[in-house]
Amino acid sequence: MTAVRVLVGTKKGAFVITGDGKRQKWNVSGPHFGGWEIYHLKGSPVDPNRIFASQSSGWFGQVISRSDDGGQTWTTPGSNPEDLKTPEGFPKGESNKFVYDTEPPSGKPLTTHQFYDGTQKPWVFKRVWHLEPSLTDPDAVYAGVEDAALFRSADGGKTWKEVAALRGHGTGPKWSPGAGGMGLHSIVQDPKNPKRMYIAISAAGCFRTDDGGASWKAINKGLKSPYLPEETPEVGFCVHRIAIHPSKPDVLYMQLHQGGGIYRSDNAGDLWQEVNGNLPTDFGFPIDVHAHEPSTIFAVPMDPNLRVPPEGKLRAYRSRTGGNDWEPLTAGLPQENCYINVLREAMAVDQLDECGIYFGTTGGQVYCSPDSGNHWHPIVRDLPGVLSVEVQTLA
Amino acid sequence: MIRVVIPFHLRLLAKITGEVELEVQPPVTQRTVLDALEARYPMLRGTIRDHVTQIRRPFLRLYACEQDLSHESPDTPLPERVASGAEPYLVIGAIAGG
Numbered sequence: 001m002t003a004v005r006v007l008v009g010t011k012k013g014a015f016v017i018t019g020d021g022k023r024q025k026w027n028v029s030g031p032h033f034g035g036w037e038i039y040h041l042k043g044s045p046v047d048p049n050r051i052f053a054s055q056s057s058g059w060f061g062q063v064i065s066r067s068d069d070g071g072q073t074w075t076t077p078g079s080n081p082e083d084l085k086t087p088e089g090f091p092k093g094e095s096n097k098f099v100y101d102t103e104p105p106s107g108k109p110l111t112t113h114q115f116y117d118g119t120q121k122p123w124v125f126k127r128v129w130h131l132e133p134s135l136t137d138p139d140a141v142y143a144g145v146e147d148a149a150l151f152r153s154a155d156g157g158k159t160w161k162e163v164a165a166l167r168g169h170g171t172g173p174k175w176s177p178g179a180g181g182m183g184l185h186s187i188v189q190d191p192k193n194p195k196r197m198y199i200a201i202s203a204a205g206c207f208r209t210d211d212g213g214a215s216w217k218a219i220n221k222g223l224k225s226p227y228l229p230e231e232t233p234e235v236g237f238c239v240h241r242i243a244i245h246p247s248k249p250d251v252l253y254m255q256l257h258q259g260g261g262i263y264r265s266d267n268a269g270d271l272w273q274e275v276n277g278n279l280p281t282d283f284g285f286p287i288d289v290h291a292h293e294p295s296t297i298f299a300v301p302m303d304p305n306l307r308v309p310p311e312g313k314l315r316a317y318r319s320r321t322g323g324n325d326w327e328p329l330t331a332g333l334p335q336e337n338c339y340i341n342v343l344r345e346a347m348a349v350d351q352l353d354e355c356g357i358y359f360g361t362t363g364g365q366v367y368c369s370p371d372s373g374n375h376w377h378p379i380v381r382d383l384p385g386v387l388s389v390e391v392q393t394l395a
Numbered sequence: 396m397i398r399v400v401i402p403f404h405l406r407l408l409a410k411i412t413g414e415v416e417l418e419v420q421p422p423v424t425q426r427t428v429l430d431a432l433e434a435r436y437p438m439l440r441g442t443i444r445d446h447v448t449q450i451r452r453p454f455l456r457l458y459a460c461e462q463d464l465s466h467e468s469p470d471t472p473l474p475e476r477v478a479s480g481a482e483p484y485l486v487i488g489a490i491a492g493g
Contacts, residue, residue, distance in 0.1 A: 033407070033408075057404060058454055059452065060442040060455075060488075063438070063441075078437065092440070093437030093438055093440030093441070095438075097446045097447075
């Protein structure tokens with residue numbers, strides 16, 4: 001018997017939704033961390049019952065929580081009674097301590113980034129946007145944070161250390177915040193090459209490491225951003241999301257800000273080509289890849305000015321050719337008076353034989369298509385605004 | 396015994412119901428009370444005071460005996476009625492948001 005577990009982060013708590021293999025019957029658990037903004041939750045590929053969660057609040061700052069029982073119970077790593085018994089001694093409560101590395105190569109003199117008004121501002125930690133558990137080690141997890149930087153924990157989230165060479169790339173003074181802040185939101189590990197990883201920052205662009213994080217290369221050639229003064233800048237792009245298929249990790253897909261749209265790279269990001277084709281707009285936030293068809297991708301275009309579905313019709317789009325040729329997917333989705341948004345973290349796919357596609361909306365709905373996008377139904381309709389959706393496929 | 400009241404969201408985080416009672420060795424100051432609170436509940440570290448600077452988070456205020464102590468030195472002794480346990484030390488979240 002197979003099942004799926006949908007991890008939903010919202011503006012007022014987390015929800016863990018389990019469904020059977022047919023994805024017709026659902027059980028909703030939550031809210032967990034009621035009242036806290038949950039930017040992201042994600043389970044370990046090595047141990048699916050281990051789930052990391054990013055809680056944040058304008059009042060109380062950042063908290064990292066972890067479940068080791070599939071989301072039934074949660075703790076803040078390093079703050080539990082059993083930690084008193086470890087050789088590490090008394091718990092230090094440092095699971096929410098994200099301190100920028102001020103040593104070379106990331107720190108001095110690279111301590112500022114560009115602000116909205118063009119002035120330079122110092123890096124200030126605000127929150128964790130994205131948690132990416134290691135593909136091989138259940139205790140290892142990456143965090144993408146605002147102001148943009150990459151952190152890594154090697155102890156299950158108890159402590160964090162910056163992957164310093166990313167900010168040490170040297171282009172930091174040209175990175176700037178998007179409307180939602182300057183966040184590192186996409187972390188993509190290459191399953192075939194443990195030394196290779198991709199990250200994306202809004203608004204800086206994409207970067208790739210081929211040496212396990214020791215050095216980084218900006219990979220933004222071919223992207224278009226008419227709002228930037230230079231025609232082909234190295235950085236400054238408001239990337240909304242990147243995704244790969246694990247069988248073809250050199251093929252990257254991207255949703256870029258308006259003026260750009262959907263892009264594909266066939267060479268690990270060295271060069272991008274625009275593949276908007278017949279999409280109704282070039283704006284949107286999430287992009288994801290079918291679990292079993294590496295060239296089948298999904299996006300949810302939005303009106304670039306209003307950031308709502310064009311014509312009030314909620315349509316996901318599917319391309320089976322890696323972009324350019326797109327078909328609208330509407331069955332089961334509202335086709336009138338729909339003015340929600342779908343945020344960058346709020347789309348995911350499952351791994352069942354008939355791939356399921358999921359997305360959550362700012363209106364609190366989570367939609368599921370159990371047949372690769374042909375038909376949709378809402379799992380839940382009235383959650384707080386959805387910030388993130390991840391799906392685990394359980395044996 | 397020092398009595399401390401913290402906001403709902405932090406009680407949820409620390410799995411606390413009601414007031415917290417703490418043993419605090421003199422001097423009883425905001426710093427020593429918060430240090431004792433965080434020692435008992437390590438998950439609260441960084442949520443009331445910044446992890447590194449130890450500065451109060453801007454949307455929190457600190458009260459006792461109908462006095463706003465938010466801008467007092469963290470090392471100023473708390474009122475005797477707090478030190479004796481007659482009055483609680485209050486960590487209050489800004490009443491804002493939706």
